Amino acid sequence: MSFEYVVERGKIREFAAAMQTANPAYDGEDAVAPPTFLASVALWTPEGTRPDAGFDRKRLLHGEQEYVFHGPLPRAGDHLQVEFRIGRRYEKEGRRGGTMRFAVLVTEFRDAEGNLVAEQRSTVVETAQAPKEDA
Amino acid sequence: MTVAVGDSPKAATFGPLTREMFVRYAGASGDFNPIHYDDGFARSAGFPSVFSQGMHQAALLAGFAADWLGADRVRRFAVRFREQVWPDDVLTCTGKVVSVEAGSQGTIATVELLCTRQTGGVAIAGSAEFLVDE
Numbered sequence: 538m539s540f541e542y543v544v545e546r547g548k549i550r551e552f553a554a555a556m557q558t559a560n561p562a563y564d565g566e567d568a569v570a571p572p573t574f575l576a577s578v579a580l581w582t583p584e585g586t587r588p589d590a591g592f593d594r595k596r597l598l599h600g601e602q603e604y605v606f607h608g609p610l611p612r613a614g615d616h617l618q619v620e621f622r623i624g625r626r627y628e629k630e631g632r633r634g635g636t637m638r639f640a641v642l643v644t645e646f647r648d649a650e651g652n653l654v655a656e657q658r659s660t661v662v663e664t665a666q667a668p669k670e671d672a
Numbered sequence: 673m674t675v676a677v678g679d680s681p682k683a684a685t686f687g688p689l690t691r692e693m694f695v696r697y698a699g700a701s702g703d704f705n706p707i708h709y710d711d712g713f714a715r716s717a718g719f720p721s722v723f724s725q726g727m728h729q730a731a732l733l734a735g736f737a738a739d740w741l742g743a744d745r746v747r748r749f750a751v752r753f754r755e756q757v758w759p760d761d762v763l764t765c766t767g768k769v770v771s772v773e774a775g776s777q778g779t780i781a782t783v784e785l786l787c788t789r790q791t792g793g794v795a796i797a798g799s800a801e802f803l804v805d806e
Binding site: 548551552553554555556557558560562563569571572573576577579580598599600601602603604605606608609610 | 686693696697699700701702703726727728730731732734735737738739742743744746747748749750751752753777800
């Protein structure tokens with residue numbers, strides 16, 4: 538299932554303010570989306586459409602985040618179609634024993650012609666033990 | 673712009689960080705986990721206070737890199753979350769070009785990025801790719 542996500546000029550301005558940057562590229566009618574702006578897709582995501590890695594929520598950490606742009610960046614006024622998928626899953630031995638499980642949640646952004654414009658990849662981790670100092 | 677391996681911009685500092693900054697990022701991104709703005713909630717979860725969203729720091733580091741090499745030239749940006757970041761922390765962002773190579777979209781500069789706390793601890797470590805002139 539896919540849903541529409543509109544890249545909005547006002548939202549870019551708000552995001553740039555939170556980034557503490559005055560870069561003029563984030564202003565104006567054709568404002569460019571900042572590198573991590575697509576995180577705001579959370580505001581457009583219909584309830585229950587985001588896939589779940591099936592990990593224990595008490596042991597869940599956000600380990601890594603990646604954005605890939607396959608061409609020119611999204612700009613204000615762009616209408617993108619969004620789809621989620623679960624990417625790679627893998628396991629590692631925990632430093633204090635036990636097994637850490639990893640899953641990559643991929644968010645795909647496509648233009649009206651169906652071309653893949655950008656991807657957001659969030660790596661979630663199920664720790665071997667309850668997290669202490671980890672972010 | 674033309675860049676070479678080893679190029680490094682002037683470091684940027686952010687902070688002392690305030691709860692208002694965390695709330696601004698929450699509103700901008702739509703991530704309203706109360707652990708980032710409600711001290712009572714954070715303490716009941718076992719933390720001394722609220723702490724910054726990892727994605728908030730990622731946004732600061734991404735902005736630093738984009739201000740350096742061009743907001744419309746970013747082709748990849750990735751971070752690993754390491755240490756937690758607290759109110760009153762001061763973050764320093766640094767970067768360095770580690771390679772300049774031909775890619776499918778043109779010449780790509782790969783940069784390594786760090787966002788470090790005033791303690792010297794690394795909050796997030798990142799890397800990015802930018803389209804550059806040959």
